[in-house]
């Protein structure tokens with residue numbers, strides 16, 4: 503078949519020595535094995551290391567640096583369908599100390615995905631902010647990549663058979679027989695959220711004019727930036743923090759994106775169920791946060807065949823709310839494997855907010871006007887990074903609602919900020935930049 507380049511053809515070359523192997527003038531040979539039996543041979547870049555992961559594809563044309571540092575890609579082998587990757591290099595990830603920002607330039611302190619697959623790696627890069635190549639960045643972070651493979655063929659395959667477990671085998675490992683089925687590591691069986699969520703609460707912009715708590719399932723930095731830039735004081739809490747014990751100190755609650763199967767976050771959904779029952783403050787969730795809100799509301803989440811990953815996903819608004827107008831289509835950034843089931847009827851007090859124009863999956867839910875609540879969840883990423891900013895004003899809507907609520911219901915003075923003040927993300931990014 504066209505996507506199958508049997509490794510056995512290449513093994514004799516490998517065993518005769520790489521120097522004579524004209525297919526790999528620069529990198530070591532590397533193979534992507536799929537649990538379904540296919541393999542793709544290319545050359546290695548980044549770390550010379552073999553890994554397992556879940557193979558997914560992204561149709562995004564740009565922003566490989568943002569995607570690769572998005573904690574929601576944890577444990578995944580990311581295949582880019584865009585044929586040329588690396589041409590604008592990688593910027594320094596340490597934000598200036600005096601910035602009003604959240605410490606990192608990219609979406610977290612380091613590369614989160616397990617590996618990357620590209621058709622053509624650009625060894626040369628050109629951008630005024632670039633400090634290194636994609637390959638050297640991957641090498642510093644211990645992340646392997648493969649270039650020189652037909653990423654469109656892999657994508658066609660994944661679209662047909664669904665997201666598939668994979669292995670990147672590099673160098674001598676590339677000459678070994680494929681792994682057996684039992685060797686493959688399935689990241690969805692692990693609680694990845696627990697691995698990426700902050701262990702300690704921390705606060706950003708403590709002098710902000712409205713107090714927002716963020717439950718961190720694996721937050722993308724641009725979510726924090728989007729709140730801080732709207733003058734919110736942001737207190738980031740571990741994903742399973744007992745928010746109900748401290749909720750009176752906040753004007754609103756935000757639930758972030760995060761990696762893996764939302765079933766691992768049921769504990770947070772059950773705590774949120776109580777919050778929803780007893781607290782009428784604004785609540786907003788994105789991606790994993792949206793799925794947790796849905797589960798708290800009584801909806802089920804399911805695993806999609808290949809998910810949606812890219813920056814051009816059209817969603818239709820079914821209801822108007824704040825800056826969102828019913829009947830309009832918004833182009834959105836997405837990165838998810840799971841979705842909420844479209845249930846008929848919807849749980850009382852809830853309604854669908856957005857629907858995906860391509861596959862009709864649920865893209866958002868909201869509390870109904872007569873529920874007395876202000877709760878929204880969206881499957882897509884209004885903060886983009888990368889991708890379009892069509893729905894960025896949802897952050898303005900949320901912070902404005904929190905501010906309006908605070909005027910009517912003054913909260914008790916917050917002392918949670920005393921737990922740990924500081925730019926935790928910047929410290930982590932600095933450690934990453936100097937230690938690796």
Ligand SMILES: NC(=O)CC[C@H](N)C(=O)O
Pocket residue numbers: 574758759760761762763764788789790791837838839840841
């Ligand atoms: N970006 C996200 O938050 C992803 C949510 C969840 N891990 C999913 O794949 O559906």
